[in-house]
Amino acid sequence: MGNREALLDGAKQCLREKGYDRTSVRDIAAAAGVSTAAIGYHYGSRETLLTQALFAILDEWGDSLGRALAPAAGDDAVRGFERMWESLVEQFAAHPDLWLATVELFLQAQRQPELRAQLAGGIAQGWRGMAGILQSVPEDEVSERSTRTLGMVQTALISGVMVQTLSDPANAPTAAEILEGLRQLAKLT
DSSP states (O other): OOOOHHHHHHHHHHHHHTTTOOOOHHHHHHHHHHTHHHHHHHHHHHHHHHHHHHHHHHHHHHHHHHHHOOTTOOHHHHHHHHHHHHHHHHHHHHOHHHHHHHHHHHHHHTTTHHHHHHHHHHHHHHHHHHHHHHHSSSSSGOHHHHHHIIIIHHHHHHHHHHHHHHHOOGGGOOOHHHHHHHHHHTTTO
């Protein structure tokens, strides 16, 4: 592994352990086993490296989560949706560091216009991917309408449950409570 890859791995480790704001150039260099000057040489700045590391973490997580959320053979739509929420709740509990890093990414994007644009593109791609999972179709077959309705709403629900779980893990919503709440909401329409 070269210095560039070592820095990216070191930055991902620091993000998980310390978060965005508390990770220093020295922390990253120490985790990577390289000099602090290597950050400037390979990435230009701490912020650029941390942003790339955050997106790399999210990409890794998204790939594994997509596989975990895909309906199992024999699942009908209702059971597939139930299993999805069970998997999500398990992920929130198992990887709070990852979820906290995503919240930090949203906060950093408010101060960095380039990051905000990149994040907006990633979110839109996430909407499409989520709609594809829910409809059991490839992403390229998901309509714009489904992306902006089904995918967007499911992503908003996921984000809200994630924040609640990070805020108060002992009282985090269970999959059963989420599903019951959704059923009650559906009765209002």
